Amino acid sequence: MASVASAALVAGLLSGSGSRADEQPPASVQLSYACELPTAANADASPNATQAAAKLAATVKVTTQLPATAVAGQPIQAGPVQVETVLPRAELADRLPAGEELTSEATLAVEVRQNGQKADATWSGLSGRTDMPADGTDLVLAHTGDVPSITVGSPGEIELIAGDLTLLVASASGAPTTATCSPAEGADSRLAKVAVPGGPGTEPEQSPSEETAPGEENGQSGDGVTVTPGDEDEPKAADVTCGEKPTGTPDVSQAPPPPSTPSVSQLPGFQACAYAVGLATVRKQNGSMIINDPSATPALMDVAANVQVASADDPVTTETWTRFDSLGRLSLPEADSTFLGFGFMPVSAKVAFDTGLITISTGSTRNAEGAYAVATFFQTLRIRSVKVNGTALPVGSDCRTKKAFRVTLRGTINDDGSGSYTNVLAGGLLTGKVTIPAFTGCGAGGENLNPLFTAAISGPDNVIAMNQAPVCSPELQFGCPPVMPPLPPLKLSAP
Structure with a gap:
């Protein structure tokens, strides 16, 4: 996961994806x-x-x-x-x-x-x-x-x-x-x-003997030289402070089961926060919307990292099974969605997410399945400001899914670093599929629009992908300010 926390740029430059001018062995x-x-x-x-x-x-x-x-x-x-x-x-x-x-x-x-x-x-x-x-x-x-x-x-x-x-x-x-x-x-x-060789007629803008004047580093200019912290085309994370640690009981029902009754220890955890941005598809509409848009005003996820650890011995292999549990709290901003309703009618709406307590578990099964990462929570969708072909559709003030539905996202963890997720400290990509329930409360003036939204949106196999950045921990004076991760790829897949 590319870090955009800060880039080093010298002499009027921008940081980008880059390429190597001549390949060298490490x-x-x-x-x-x-x-x-x-x-x-x-x-x-x-x-x-x-x-x-x-x-x-x-x-x-x-x-x-x-x-x-x-x-x-x-x-x-x-x-x-x-x-x-x-x-x-x-x-x-x-x-x-x-x-x-x-x-x-x-x-x-x-x-x-x-x-x-x-x-x-x-x-x-x-x-x-x-x-x-x-x-x-x-x-x-x-x-x-x-x-x-x-x-x-x-x-x-x-x-x-x-x-x-x-x-x-x-x-x-x-x-x-x-x-x-x-x-x-x-x-x-x-x-x-x-080495950066000069072409014909080119000279360095400043001789090696000249020193940079005080105050001309870290984003300030001197002699026409600008140092900037990152790619201007990439979203920047604001200099913000983490909120309070989330509290509650971790939901470990979606994690792989232990090989025997585990020993569970409660830990104080530590305060942290991170940005998590992503995409959510609506399978029936064959389209996606951006979740926690990094180009708008994204919300921080507050984290209580490592609040619980469970361990158990495998009676067959005698190896130790472990699981780390962390809690997250994320109040997502509304998402702007635009789809072609039923394949031909432009439909736009604002979608709000009521998100419950998030449990992030990582661990090792100590068998062929290897290490794993799983995040799970319950969520309700609310819809407002609907327009069909530019014309407002009165949906009322309480158009929502009939019930909260479970969201479970998973990632792979490999020892060689090739997995999609590393741990709750370093973050990574988690994906999953959700079933969106039927809608209720949709309509105004006696008109019942529940069947319309249920037919257009509700159903299984809606892929969600969230990319979590490394955490910032003010308590440990580490990784702050929080950085903004890139959006997941547009072509999504999930287990």
Whole structure:
């Protein structure tokens, strides 16, 4: 899932999908970092006991697919990028229980330099999964993801310099752990160099010896150079604050069943929020409408991440089955829908969604089915402002589905990162099919329009796809402000 949180752009540039000017095999660099773990509750002691902040050395291996040379004015792709961090297990033993499955997300700050100028990029949403070693083996957190492209407006060598690294690691039975890391003192932090040759008669806009004046970075102009945070054609997420954590009982009825009676532990969870945007089809009308339109005023989904964990032993394989449960609350804005009614009549309407508490469960079946992600909730549709061929159709103030219907969306999770969904921290694509019930309350002035809407809309196999962005957690000071994910593909399919 492409991140649009922030892109690094130098010399009058825009970030886009990009392409590599000359294909190169992936190149890796190994960097030395110093990390710090904050004070945290001690799970093995009394509830009021705490662990002191810890400092530890880390080795970070960054793999990119940058070209050796690029062309001024054309986007340069660096990814998919891999960030592998090796942390000493001894410092983490009390925070991350041995043998438990871990989900993690990495955010790496990158400074882009060219011709004495520089701009900041954020490589966020890099995600991974692993198990906490049961013995003295160091913990290896491998993260993979796409990152924004880079475009420069003039010839001159580009340098990418690694900056601060933030790691968010969550286990099944404990609170998430955040490690904030910086390049070790005196260490070489250069990630890569890319040559941008000049054509005939071209000269760099600024000599390498000239320095960027204060205040001329991060979106400000200097000597005709503009640094912008992302593709102007892509939606931007507003600088907003997450709401309160949702509360309630997770609905795990749609998750794969455990192999035996599970042990369920309640956790405090942590506050987070994320944008989720998508498409919903109406099969009878052979069309789709945008849900939580990123180009309008999208709503944030508030999340209580990891409020419950269940585990069980498989009596046949003796392997451990696990499930993480999180809660979400999303008050969707109205959607504008336009269809050709019965294949020939233009019909437009505003559709409102009354959405109940969302349960997001991820886990591993430990068998051929592999890991899974499932989100489920109940929803009611309301319709107003209906126009048929431009003429208003009076539908009244309470045109809605007769009852709430269940929405269940599923995603795949693969260890190699190829699945549609990663975890509740990093998000991803979830799809499913719903059956829309019959309509009631439609009509005004004694006219009953319920049969019309039921015939035009109600029925099975209506595909919904929602793309969730990585979460922002003010509580953990991670991933904020929230970023806007791209819409799912227009050609939808679902299990």
